[in-house]
Amino acid sequence: MESMIRIKWFEEVDSTNNELLRYIRDYDNLSVIAAVSQTAGRGQRGNRWLSKPGDNLTFSMLLRPQGLPVREVMALTCLATLAVRDTLRDEGVPAVIKWPNDIYVGKKKICGMLVENGLDGTDIDWSVIGIGINLNQTEFPGELLNPTSLKRLTGRSYELEPFLEKVCREIEKLLPELESVEGRNGLREAYERDLFQKDIAASYRDLSTGEEFTGILRGITPEGLVRIEAEGLERTFGFKEVGYIL
Ligand code: BTN
Numbered sequence: 001m002e003s004m005i006r007i008k009w010f011e012e013v014d015s016t017n018n019e020l021l022r023y024i025r026d027y028d029n030l031s032v033i034a035a036v037s038q039t040a041g042r043g044q045r046g047n048r049w050l051s052k053p054g055d056n057l058t059f060s061m062l063l064r065p066q067g068l069p070v071r072e073v074m075a076l077t078c079l080a081t082l083a084v085r086d087t088l089r090d091e092g093v094p095a096v097i098k099w100p101n102d103i104y105v106g107k108k109k110i111c112g113m114l115v116e117n118g119l120d121g122t123d124i125d126w127s128v129i130g131i132g133i134n135l136n137q138t139e140f141p142g143e144l145l146n147p148t149s150l151k152r153l154t155g156r157s158y159e160l161e162p163f164l165e166k167v168c169r170e171i172e173k174l175l176p177e178l179e180s181v182e183g184r185n186g187l188r189e190a191y192e193r194d195l196f197q198k199d200i201a202a203s204y205r206d207l208s209t210g211e212e213f214t215g216i217l218r219g220i221t222p223e224g225l226v227r228i229e230a231e232g233l234e235r236t237f238g239f240k241e242v243g244y245i246l
Pocket residue numbers: 014015016017018038040041042043044045047049057058059060102111112113114130131132
């Protein structure tokens with residue numbers, strides 16, 4: 001079947017998320033903006049996303065979901081992370097999702113995502129899902145904590161355009177799941193199944209108090225908060241409320 005996803009490549013943009021957001025009214029559902037180089041790539045928590053021009057995938061997809069309640073917005077993250085994880089697994093690397101929206105191999109980060117949403121009342125109107133996947137970069141600036149790339153893991157080199165098409169095919173396979181409550185629950189269950197550090201005692205930091213604690217990550221709530229069991233009690237945290245100590 002022919003793909004509904006339309007990919008537009010740029011040699012250079014500030015940020016593929018910004019490019020979509022600037023002209024959002026002109027872009028249809030399933031438009032993808034990809035860039036060989038970003039001059040102001042954006043990461044989570046206001047950080048920069050640093051990616052060597054031409055080496056990696058940096059792209060954003062616009063989704064205009066129909067009838068997706070804001071309280072189920074996590075379904076979008078589940079869909080995108082599962083698609084990238086599965087594409088990487090197809091290349092033979094044991095990728096896992098690290099809550100909320102990173103992809104790790106071992107203790108190293110190979111992919112990060114920045115999801116930005118617009119609302120229409122109590123539904124999601126649009127979502128810009130920005131994805132950075134490290135493919136061919138082997139040297140990283142020291143300020144990055146624990147980066148890796150597919151080339152570092154396999155020793156092979158990857159072409160950007162075919163790889164992006166593979167990721168898009170994985171995304172497209174999952175899109176029908178967004179349309180029903182059952183489908184969205186299924187996405188969440190698949191996301192939760194083998195999350196990074198799931199069911200393993202590990203160190204975390206409560207970012208509201210600075211306290212370090214040992215806990216066992218059990219999964220997520222329907223809203224996408226992480227559930228961590230500590231001293232026999234299950235606690236839930238939002239993205240800015242807990243940190244991993246790796
Ligand atoms: C993170 O892990 O901090 C999120 C990184 C998200 C990076 C991607 S690259 C494509 C898109 N454009 C951006 O400016 N950011 C996202």
